[in-house]
Structure formats: structure tokens, C-alpha cells
Amino acid sequence: MSGYLQNGRWHEGWYDTAATAGEFVRPQAVFRSMVTADGSSDYLAEPGRYRLYVSLACPWAHRTLVVRALKGLEASIPVSIVEPVMAGQGWAFSPALPDHANGFAHLHQLYTAVRADYSGRVTVPVLWDTATRTIVSNESADIVRMLNSAFNAYGVAALDLYPQALRAKIDRINAFVYENINNGVYRCGFATSQPSYERAFRRLFHALDWVEARLAGQPYLVSNIPTEADWRLFTTLVRFDAVYYGHFKCNRNRMVDFPYLSRYLRALYQTPGIAATVNMEHIKHHYYMSHPHINPTRIVPAGPKLDFTLPAFKQG
Incomplete structure (x- = not known):
């Protein structure tokens, strides 16, 4: 179930669509700092310094995993993965999917570790700086740009997704x-x-x-x-x-x-490298089991039959 932090305390609750005539309005990301290769920001690109917190179910987090794979940054930027189903306190870790960097049980603890009185949604992806123990960014578009350019010394420098x-x-x-x-x-x-x-x-x-x-x-x-x-x-x-x-x-x-x-x-x-970033089990379980107001039975459909390996046009 979705929820939010209010002055550092967790509350269960859905988006307030009543205030927007039934329309869903996505809140803006709060943490918007940047990692750079040249030291022009507070966060210098270094291998092993940053950790990416993701859900394999979330499309916004998925785009960061895609760029991480394309740029060959798996060894330089480790990942922590949350459980696919959002339960009573939102995104959670487990013995099977632990928080390797901090040992937290829930992602919202990462947010309050940085800002004790944080108010807002707790979202993935999160780019975490292990050196200063803070959140660099929770905006996927910014993280994609950082992975594309800031870490070229440690990955596939010749590939530029934003020429x-x-x-x-x-x-x-x-x-x-x-x-x-x-x-x-x-x-x-x-x-x-x-x-x-x-x-x-x-x-x-x-x-x-x-x-x-x-x-x-x-x-x-x-x-x-x-x-x-x-x-x-x-x-x-x-x-x-x-x-x-x-x-x-x-x-x-x-x-x-x-x-x-x-x-x-x-x-x-x-x-x-892309097929390995797609986890359809996490995707289906997250959506069908985390939104009880949409799917109150929480039954996960057995289908559809998908085959993304059928022939496509030749690359390049």
C-alpha cells in the first residue's frame, strides 16, 4: 500500500485525487543534486562510492538500471533492490533482498536518515552517497544523465545516449x-x-x-x-x-x-544486457498486489504470454 512521510513519521495513504478533480498528479522529486566527473559539484564520480536503490517493478527505477547496464557500470555502482510488493510501510527490504549499505528494513528510513523531518512520498530510484551518507538524487531523469556521462572513466565511455x-x-x-x-x-x-x-x-x-x-x-x-x-x-x-x-x-x-x-x-x-534488467515477476506482483483500491483481491493474472525475443529489425 502506498504511503508517505509527514515530518518524518510514516502514514498510509493514497494520492489526494479529490483535490484535483479525480486526476492523478505526480509529485516532484525532492533531492536533485548531481554527480560530476570534474569535481564541479559536491559529488565526485568515483567507483564504489554510490549505491543505487531500485525496485525491479518500477519503470522509473528501471530506466536507471538500463543505462547502468548499457554503460557497463555494474561493478562501479552497486544496487540494492526492494521487495516488489509495497506493504504497510511502503518499499521494504527483506533477508532475501537486504539493504546492503545501511541495513534498513524500509526505504523510508533512508529518507529520514538524511532529513529527520522529511515530508513527502518515498520513491525509487535513489542514488545514495556512501561517503557522505546522503541522498544525491531521487529523480530518475537526473540519475540517467549522471550514469551516461559522469562515470565514463569506469564504463563504456564511447556510448553517449545524450549526444x-x-x-x-x-x-x-x-x-x-x-x-x-x-x-x-x-x-x-x-x-x-x-x-x-x-x-x-x-x-x-x-x-x-x-x-x-x-x-x-x-x-x-x-x-x-x-x-x-x-x-x-x-x-x-x-x-x-x-x-x-x-x-x-x-x-x-x-x-x-x-x-x-x-x-x-x-x-x-x-x-x-537489457533482458536481464526486466523482471516480469516483480512487475506483475507489484502492480496487482500493491494497489488494493484498484485490485482488491490482489490476484496476479497468470497471463499474458509475452515473447520479446521474436525477431526484430537488425540493430544499427
Whole structure:
């Protein structure tokens, strides 16, 4: 069950959609510092210094795991994984999935360790600095950028997912995809009024139709190779048929009903290192068991049958 901290104390409670006419409004990330390679910030890129806290179920955390894998940073940036199902105190650790850095039982303890009177949602991903024992960032978009550029000395420096010449285009695509698709599925699923749901539904599928048309003429969103924009979209698409289509009522079309989007999704999934970041068991158990107001029985569907390994277009 979702909850939040108020002055450092945990409270169970859902988002206040009554204040927004039934529309889900995502709160902004609180911690927004940056790791840099040149010492221009308080956080210098060093191997082993930072730890990434993630949920394998969460699409926002998943994008950081994708970039970590693509950049070859697994050895330099260790990971702690929370249990997939949010219970009485939100994201939790367990003997099977422990907090290796701090030994906490719940993720909210990480937040109050930094700010005892913290108020707000407790979210993943979190980039934790073991040297100063603080949260550098809990904004996935910022963490993706840091992993792409700040740690080049310790990973695949030749790979740049945010090249200078394409940044304006990537930023425009990111903004459109975030507003209408990444967050759009949540606006559908977490809406508490029919008009809010239907508005989000129309915007979501208008955006997916637009992406489908774009991919009919080119292999990826911005370039002939994947960029940051593609990986930010990927983590939503890979969850779509399994959870968003049914659980979030995003049921006009499945991904497999879009010829170009489904081909694109398979091509991204088949990129070396990416399949290992996708844990469908965690994904399905999280969504269907952590939202009792949407799925009160907490029964996890046995389907659908998904195969992202079917042939896709040739990379590069």
C-alpha cells in the first residue's frame, strides 16, 4: 500500500485525487543534486562510492538500471533492490533482498536518515552517497544523465545516449513521452473520476499512435541508434501488455497490436544486457498486489504470454 512521510513519521495513504478533480498528479522529486566527473559539484564520480536503490517493478527505477547496464557500470555502482510488493510501510527490504549499505528494513528510513523531518512520498530510484551518507538524487531523469556521462572513466565511455547534436530533439521527445505515455498510463490507472480517466486515455493513445507513425519511417525515436529517449519509453512499453492494458485500463490496444511499436520494443529488449534488467515477476506482483483500491483481491493474472525475443529489425 502506498504511503508517505509527514515530518518524518510514516502514514498510509493514497494520492489526494479529490483535490484535483479525480486526476492523478505526480509529485516532484525532492533531492536533485548531481554527480560530476570534474569535481564541479559536491559529488565526485568515483567507483564504489554510490549505491543505487531500485525496485525491479518500477519503470522509473528501471530506466536507471538500463543505462547502468548499457554503460557497463555494474561493478562501479552497486544496487540494492526492494521487495516488489509495497506493504504497510511502503518499499521494504527483506533477508532475501537486504539493504546492503545501511541495513534498513524500509526505504523510508533512508529518507529520514538524511532529513529527520522529511515530508513527502518515498520513491525509487535513489542514488545514495556512501561517503557522505546522503541522498544525491531521487529523480530518475537526473540519475540517467549522471550514469551516461559522469562515470565514463569506469564504463563504456564511447556510448553517449545524450549526444550534444541531438539534445534538443531528445528533450522534445522526452517531454512528449513523459507527459502522455510514461506518466499517461498512471493518469489512466490512478484516476478517480470518469472524465479524468477518459482524458488521460485519449491522450495516451493519441501519443502511442504518433509514436507508431514515427517508427514506421525510422528505427528509433531520434536517431538510427537508440538514445536516452528510446530507453525512457522502453520501460513503459515493456510493462504495457502485462499490467497497464488491464490493471490501469489502458485497453484500446496492446503493444502487440502496434506493428512498429512492438517491433521497436523487441529490438530494444534484445539489445545486449537489457533482458536481464526486466523482471516480469516483480512487475506483475507489484502492480496487482500493491494497489488494493484498484485490485482488491490482489490476484496476479497468470497471463499474458509475452515473447520479446521474436525477431526484430537488425540493430544499427
